[in-house]
Amino acid sequence: MKLFIKELREQQNMTQKELADKLQVSFQTVSKWENGVNLPDITHIPKLAEIFDVSTDVVLGLEPIEKNAGLRKFDSAQYWNNSRELTKIWKQLYWNDDYFEFLVKNVWKWNNPVEILDFGCGYGYLGMKFLPLLPRGSSYTGLELDEGQIAEAKGYFAQTPYSHKFIKENIYDYIPDKKYDLVVGLFLVSYFQSPEILIEKMRQSLKPGGMLLLIDANYLVEQSGYFSGLEKEENGVKCPDFAPVWEYEMAHHERDYRMGTKLPYLLKKIGLKGIQARISDMVQIYEPQDKDKKNLNDIFRYVYENEETYLRGTNYFTDRGVSYQKASEYMDYYKRSKEYFDLDSSIAVKTSGIYFVYGYN
Numbered sequence: 001m002k003l004f005i006k007e008l009r010e011q012q013n014m015t016q017k018e019l020a021d022k023l024q025v026s027f028q029t030v031s032k033w034e035n036g037v038n039l040p041d042i043t044h045i046p047k048l049a050e051i052f053d054v055s056t057d058v059v060l061g062l063e064p065i066e067k068n069a070g071l072r073k074f075d076s077a078q079y080w081n082n083s084r085e086l087t088k089i090w091k092q093l094y095w096n097d098d099y100f101e102f103l104v105k106n107v108w109k110w111n112n113p114v115e116i117l118d119f120g121c122g123y124g125y126l127g128m129k130f131l132p133l134l135p136r137g138s139s140y141t142g143l144e145l146d147e148g149q150i151a152e153a154k155g156y157f158a159q160t161p162y163s164h165k166f167i168k169e170n171i172y173d174y175i176p177d178k179k180y181d182l183v184v185g186l187f188l189v190s191y192f193q194s195p196e197i198l199i200e201k202m203r204q205s206l207k208p209g210g211m212l213l214l215i216d217a218n219y220l221v222e223q224s225g226y227f228s229g230l231e232k233e234e235n236g237v238k239c240p241d242f243a244p245v246w247e248y249e250m251a252h253h254e255r256d257y258r259m260g261t262k263l264p265y266l267l268k269k270i271g272l273k274g275i276q277a278r279i280s281d282m283v284q285i286y287e288p289q290d291k292d293k294k295n296l297n298d299i300f301r302y303v304y305e306n307e308e309t310y311l312r313g314t315n316y317f318t319d320r321g322v323s324y325q326k327a328s329e330y331m332d333y334y335k336r337s338k339e340y341f342d343l344d345s346s347i348a349v350k351t352s353g354i355y356f357v358y359g360y361n
């Protein structure tokens with residue numbers, strides 16, 4: 001009997017160890033299941049189905065895994081619950097508290113309490129950042145699919161004086177029960193198959209004159225704003241061009257890596273006024289030996305850590321229309337970068353391409 005554990009695990013970009021930790025078993029146990037040496041205990045089957053967000057029949061190999069299974073499911077609560085650690089690392093790579101404070105205090109300048117609604121709020125990051133900077137009496141509501149992240153957000157806000165509320169619901173099913181001064185989405189739109197429907201939905205929650213704020217990246221901008229000493233030491237061998245992979249993902253409605261730059265167009269299409277855009281001033285000088293700045297190493301840990309993650313990464317790229325040779329080239333680059341960043345002499349510059357785009361209802 002062949003269970004689909006390995007296939008489903010790879011689809012979620014999860015290592016054997018990560019899966020083992022979730023099930024509280026050893027990674028050797030997972031390896032034995034995947035190689036058909038042992039079968040999991042029956043009590044693990046529903047848990048596996050929950051982790052992979054499929055039916056137990058799919059886990060048992062009785063039903064096929066969906067076509068396009070290699071593509072990630074961004075509308076799945078479980079996917080984001082599994083990616084929580086990574087979404088926290090992103091903040092270190094992108095977020096500049098002082099720049100955000102500048103926007104709130106010097107650009108947006110709210111004088112009265114602000115009621116905020118955050119679509120796909122995750123663990124409530126934007127609320128944590130906004131409320132200390134806004135006039136007293138402001139409040140934060142988060143709308144989110146994933147119960148686990150809502151629980152984390154509630155835990156945080158319970159220790160603060162701020163008024164807060166969380167709604168566990170699918171954005172597409174959400175019917176606004178009131179209107180807000182500020183509707184926001186952080187790292188949200190690029191993951192949606194129909195950005196226009198999403199943004200129109202967000203507009204419906206705005207008071208007249210209310211502000212819609214969307215924050216998203218553009219990886220092409222970032223790619224040209226990146227330089228590491230590896231390039232110098234390898235006589236100009238540059239980071240490979242990932243654009244073909246991003247184009248494939250966009251064409252297959254997986255993710256749009258240029259979304260930051262497209263947002264003003266989308267806001268215009270739904271009829272917002274006074275549209276403006278800013279780009280964060282975050283430029284990281286990255287020296288991984290500096291203990292406070294180990295974040296790029298963490299990113300490489302996700303992409304390349306060992307032979308297992310090398311293979312997983314190669315599959316990720318071939319699933320997205322790239323030849324095996326090109327996929328190996330990408331992974332070789334990640335592997336060499338990881339080795340480079342383990343050296344004391346390593347240094348890199350990473351320019352964040354994160355856009356703050358806003359307009360008024």
Ligand SMILES: C[S@@+](CC[C@H](N)C(=O)[O-])C[C@H]1O[C@@H](n2cnc3c(N)ncnc32)[C@H](O)[C@@H]1O
Nearest residue numbers: 075080120121122125144145146170171186187
């Ligand atoms: C990239 S994460 C960003 C989370 C948060 N804004 C942050 O930056 O920390 C996208 C979030 O949107 C949520 N999400 C995705 N599709 C959703 C939907 N259809 N309805 C509600 N939430 C959704 C996910 O669960 C996830 O937490």
